[in-house]
Amino acid sequence: MKFLHTSDWHIGKTLKSRNRLEEQAGVLREITQIAVDNDVDAVLVAGDIYENVAPTADAHRLVVRTLLHLARQNIEVVLIAGNHDHGATFEAYKPLMDVAGIHVYGQARSAAKGGVHTFRAKSTNEHVNIAVLPFLSQRYAVRAAEIIANTPSQNVGAYDQLVRDVLTNLTGTFTPDAVNIIMAHLTCTGGKFGGGERPAQSIMEYHVPAAIFPVEAHYVALGHLHRRQQIPAACPVHYSGSPYAIDFGEQNNTHVVCLVEASPGTPAHITDIPVTAGRSLRTVHGTVAQLTADPAGYGKDYLRLVVTQPGYAGMREDLYEALPNALQILIHPDHAGTAVTAGISVDQPVRTPAQLFADYCHSVGVSDDRVAALFNQLHDDLTRSTTRP
Template sequence: MKLLHTSDWHVGKTLKGRSRLDEQRAVLAEIVALAIDHEVDAVLIAGDVYENVAPTAETQQLVVRTLLQLARAGIDVVAIAGNHDHGPTFEAYRPLMGQVGIQLIGNVRPADKGGVCRLTARSTGEQAVVATLPFLSQRYAVRAAQVLTNTPAENVGAYDQHVRDVLANLTAPFGNQSVNLVMAHLTCIGGTMGGGEREAQSIMEYSVPAGIFPLDAHYVALGHLHRRQRLPAAAPVHYSGAPLAIDFGEQDNTNVVCLVEVAPDRPARVTDLPVSSGRRLRTITGTVDQLLADPDSYGDDFLRLRVTQPAYAGLREQVLEQLPNALEIRIDPQFSVNPHRPPRHDRLVRTPAQLFSDYCADAGVEDPRLNRLFDELADELAVSGRG
């Protein structure tokens, strides 16, 4: 059977206040097209469908329409909630979506109460068993009393053991004649973060070893870490990564979905399918003249600029006039710190003009026009008697 593994859509995520819904719409359309073109039997979405637990109506509409497009194409869908999603909302939609072949799992469930999904491949008639593990909060996994009294190492061990116990229950229905799949949203020790994850829910108490997954799992589809990677383990453990870089920390990631071809009697074969929709994120370093030398070369890319010269009045406006997609403009630290700042006791006897000059130097601003304007304002205040 053929499967498409994807995760971490983060639909509704903005970047520096800029909506990216059009990009997200294009990315999801591309994923649907890939699923149809490769005639997959099912799409596995391993969590973080949304950016936050209260997505807008427009955001929900985009996701629902995407899932329905897959269902109308005869493709089964299994989606679990990640740490950014609202599990109870997934559960509320579960009965309705189940009517059209979309299986949503928002909360951790035992195998006999919906924690295991069963699929029949339309292409081969093969049966698949999918053990589903939505994001499991550490505070849910480890009792509050233990959190308060245990050492961090003890809490890590408690979380690890709880996940093992849950997986043992979920994978008990695995059989020799079925395609055995695990889908989970969690952090595996040794995994490389993509750059945009919530670290507080990705490290320490939230980590488990990749060896936690059973040997008879034909494929383990993970979400949570945004970088595409396979982890060393007895079972094939894969993060598909995010199909769209969600911030500049992910600008160098490779955005893909995973095409998985698997049968009960042979190992999974995994092929990365590139996802090219969405704007590129780039960090550019240079002086203002260097940054503005060839504006057309940046295309529609979103930019993070590091300016290697002192700031001056109007710098930001000058840059944005030619580079409207510059979402962040910062002066390189070596040009924003004044190493020759006078001691505090010296500053107490300096004139207002000297103090203002010191302030500009401390802020990395080097613009004689500002000093002249300050002098003019100071003179006006002195003449008016308000100085």
């Protein structure tokens, strides 16, 4: 049987206040056409369908129309919630989506309560098992382990062990006469960041070793890290990556969907199919004269400009007028003293909220791991809205 693995659509994502919904629509049309052209049995979307937990009506409309179009082609459509999605909302719509042939999973559940999606491949009539694991925050991983795997949380403190216990329950239903797949939204230890992920829910306790995936799995379809990559493991473990550049940190990434062919008893064969509808992001350095010398040469690329000359009043306006696709203007650190005059930020590495809070604690003489842990928990609550499984 054949299926497409994709993830991290982030529909509704804006970039420096620039609306990208039309671009995102083009990306989804291309993915849909790839699925149809390759006559796939299923499309698996491994989380972060939306950019935030409260998508706009236009973002909802685009996603729903895309999923319906796929389902009408007699394609099995299965998707899980990522850390940017609202899992409880996915669950609320699940009965209605099931009727439409779209199978959504917002929260972790045991195999006995539907945590493994099963179907027959239309092309081969092969039996397919998909163990589905939506994103689990630290505290809900504890809760999920208690409910699904009957694991006392006081005896299991590590996040990776909690996830392992949940997966053990789900993959216990795998059978040798079926194509057995795991779909999860998480960070694998050793995985490379794409550049646009949410750090607070990707690092710290939020990573698991690839060894948690059993050899019986024909394929592990992961979402969360935006870079296309394979993680070394006993079975094929793959991130499809985001199908377009989410932020400037991803400007050099390769954007694809994974076409996977698998049969019981044989290794999966994976082919990367490029997705080209997304607009390229580009960071360019130079003086104002150099940056504006050939505007047509940038094509439709969105630009981040790093100015390598002293700032002057009106510089920002001059650059935006000459380069309407410029989304961000920075002053090179060598000219940091003139940034205020130009009203432009200095080109500096982006620091995570946790790093900024650690700097603050250091400045006021606070050194307590409990304070840092509380900050991380509060930040997780603010950036991840969900209910317990």
